[in-house]
Amino acid sequence: MINDLLSPPRPAPSPPVFDDPHGHRRRTVTAVGVVVCLLCLCVLAVGVSVLYADPKAPATVPAGAADTTPLR
Incomplete structure (x- = not known):
């Protein structure tokens, strides 16, 4: 009785949202995030x-006008 009052029952742990025992989904999401980040950096650089x-x-001078003399 005293144990029930001092330590109330804990709820059962919830199952994981994604069942990914080998980490494939995590690697895919990380790779996509890195590619998106690099593309954003390229767009910002451009x-x-x-x-x-x-x-x-x-000053810019037209290519044909560099070696010509003015007509008079």
């Missing part, structure tokens, strides 16, 4: 490289 503007970049 976005930053497109938005970056070099303040000391040389």
Whole structure:
């Protein structure tokens, strides 16, 4: 009687949500997460490289106008 009062009965442990004894699902989810992360980093790198503007970049000149003289 005193034991029942001091330590109430514990509920039975719930079964795992996914039965994955060998860890295949965990490895698949990890691999997909790594690929998604790398793709996001690539998209961010491309976005930053497109938005970056070099303040000391040389002026662009049309290719044909480099060796010609003005017509008068």
